[in-house]
Amino acid sequence: VKRAMLDLRVADVAVIVLIFVLALAGFVTAWGWGPFAPPPEVAKRTVVIRADGREVLSMPLTGVGETQRHEVGGPLGNTIVESAPDSARVVDSPCRDKLCILHGRISLPGRAAVCLPNRVAVEIVAGAEQPFDALSR
Amino acid sequence: MARADINLIATPRHGLSVVLPEINHAGRRMHRAAWFLLAVAILALVLTGCSRATTGPVTREVYVLGTFVTISAYGPGAGQAIEAAFAEFNAVERRMSSFRDDSEIARVNQNAGRQPVAVSPDTLAVVRTALEYGARTDGAFDVTVGPLLEIWGFGDEKKGEQFRVPSPAEIESARALVGYERVRITPAGEVYLPAEGMVLDLGGVAKGYAVERAAAALRNAGVQGALINAGGSVKALGRRPDGNPWRVGIQHPREADGVLAIIPMADGEVVITSGDYQRYFQADGRRYHHIIDPDTGYPAEAMIGVSLIGQDAFIADTLSTAIFVKGLEEGRELLQRDDAFEYVAYTPEAELEVSPGLRERAEIRP
Numbered sequence: 104v105k106r107a108m109l110d111l112r113v114a115d116v117a118v119i120v121l122i123f124v125l126a127l128a129g130f131v132t133a134w135g136w137g138p139f140a141p142p143p144e145v146a147k148r149t150v151v152i153r154a155d156g157r158e159v160l161s162m163p164l165t166g167v168g169e170t171q172r173h174e175v176g177g178p179l180g181n182t183i184v185e186s187a188p189d190s191a192r193v194v195d196s197p198c199r200d201k202l203c204i205l206h207g208r209i210s211l212p213g214r215a216a217v218c219l220p221n222r223v224a225v226e227i228v229a230g231a232e233q234p235f236d237a238l239s240r
Numbered sequence: 241m242a243r244a245d246i247n248l249i250a251t252p253r254h255g256l257s258v259v260l261p262e263i264n265h266a267g268r269r270m271h272r273a274a275w276f277l278l279a280v281a282i283l284a285l286v287l288t289g290c291s292r293a294t295t296g297p298v299t300r301e302v303y304v305l306g307t308f309v310t311i312s313a314y315g316p317g318a319g320q321a322i323e324a325a326f327a328e329f330n331a332v333e334r335r336m337s338s339f340r341d342d343s344e345i346a347r348v349n350q351n352a353g354r355q356p357v358a359v360s361p362d363t364l365a366v367v368r369t370a371l372e373y374g375a376r377t378d379g380a381f382d383v384t385v386g387p388l389l390e391i392w393g394f395g396d397e398k399k400g401e402q403f404r405v406p407s408p409a410e411i412e413s414a415r416a417l418v419g420y421e422r423v424r425i426t427p428a429g430e431v432y433l434p435a436e437g438m439v440l441d442l443g444g445v446a447k448g449y450a451v452e453r454a455a456a457a458l459r460n461a462g463v464q465g466a467l468i469n470a471g472g473s474v475k476a477l478g479r480r481p482d483g484n485p486w487r488v489g490i491q492h493p494r495e496a497d498g499v500l501a502i503i504p505m506a507d508g509e510v511v512i513t514s515g516d517y518q519r520y521f522q523a524d525g526r527r528y529h530h531i532i533d534p535d536t537g538y539p540a541e542a543m544i545g546v547s548l549i550g551q552d553a554f555i556a557d558t559l560s561t562a563i564f565v566k567g568l569e570e571g572r573e574l575l576q577r578d579d580a581f582e583y584v585a586y587t588p589e590a591e592l593e594v595s596p597g598l599r600e601r602a603e604i605r606p
Binding site: 202220224236238 | 301302303397480487496511515517
């Protein structure tokens with residue numbers, strides 16, 4: 104009986120230690136600590152295009168590759184967004200003001216070019232790299 | 241001994257116990273300790289699932305009051321709290337929007353020179369405060385500036401107005417229809433514009449009011465923290481989920497990627513900006529923007545951008561417009577005798593000025 108008890112306790116301890124390790128790993132991963140933190144490339148900048156508040160395109164700025172054009176539909180027609188390897192800008196929009204085009208090229212986290220009349224927004228997001236949570240303008 | 245021999249029995253003193261036949265007393269204590277540790281370990285594993293992934297901010301963006309409004313909130317019931325906050329924005333739009341023909345403000349304008357119009361207590365309160373701040377700012381902030389905006393093309397885009405530089409005669413005619421002091425509120429609480437062609441435009445202040453109403457809804461719903469961004473008018477509640485203050489950047493008026501300063505926000509604080517880059521057109525090599533000086537009828541030239549930091553989005557909106565029109569010198573006096581607001585100002589000489597109370601807190605960007 105004592106031998107059986109000893110075996111049981113060793114197994115118990117092994118299971119408990121395993122569960123503690125799993126729990127610790129879970130905490131560390133969930134909170135993005137230590138070696139479980141997201142790799143740098145995950146936290147890099149991404150161009151996000153939204154139409155009427157809904158995300159229609161999300162594309163990482165990789166620093167390499169080609170310039171692309173994206174047509175985004177809105178109530179007035181199509182807004183054309185150009186994404187370069189390191190930046191983005193609105194190149195055409197059917198709005199009257201053209202403020203989104205005049206705003207120019209954006210490349211840093213948190214910056215946005217917005218066409219309110221056509222309800223299209225282009226934003227650079229960067230997760231933890233973002234230096235601020237909102238931009239007053 | 242086989243595992244099947246372990247019995248679970250209820251004991252009067254210890255509740256449910258594990259009883260292993262033929263085990264001595266010390267062995268039983270060891271086992272209880274083992275089960276206890278196992279329970280703690282499982283609890284820890286379960287709690288892992290209650291981390292940031294489930295309590296992280298809920299974010300929603302909606303087009304309302306003529307702009308994109310983004311609300312992020314976290315804590316129990318954050319999703320429902322955000323719904324309640326947007327309900328406030330929608331209510332303000334229904335009553336006070338200049339973009340809807342069926343709003344209370346639209347009816348006031350349709351009846352200009354004809355008859356007073358009954359409005360809801362909310363709308364009346366906003367009109368009263370707007371008129372009060374018209375007086376406090378000597379008319380630099382004027383909710384009746386609409387006719388001037390229209391002749392410059394900054395009115396309702398749906399009416400097909402085009403940007404253009406109006407003639408001096410047109411400006412004089414429009415100025416004759418501007419004057420916050422002429423707006424009448426009857427004893428019954430009706431609003432009356434005494435001349436046909438007068439326009440009440442709550443525009444930015446309605447947005448500021450909606451921000452405050454939405455913030456109250458979020459607080460009432462018990463969120464731990466939230467950030468409201470109504471087209472660049474930002475209000476922070478509580479702190480970020482990581483415990484640090486929310487951080488709000490101020491757009492550089494001339495550089496798409498530029499930021500003038502970053503403000504770590506106190507609970508309930510707002511950043512409201514008036515800038516010549518928000519709506520403008522260029523003609524003959526000049527920039528004509530939407531903040532019209534009611535006194536001259538031309539776009540105000542005293543400032544490039546003014547951001548106010550304080551507790552009330554509604555009041556901050558009136559004062560930032562007034563300071564933009566009057567310039568920083570008079571603006572400082574206005575702030576000294578009025579509510580407590582800090583400022584970040586960008587002058588036509590491309591100089592950045594930050595109020596003394598903000599210099600240690602704000603991160604100024606070169």
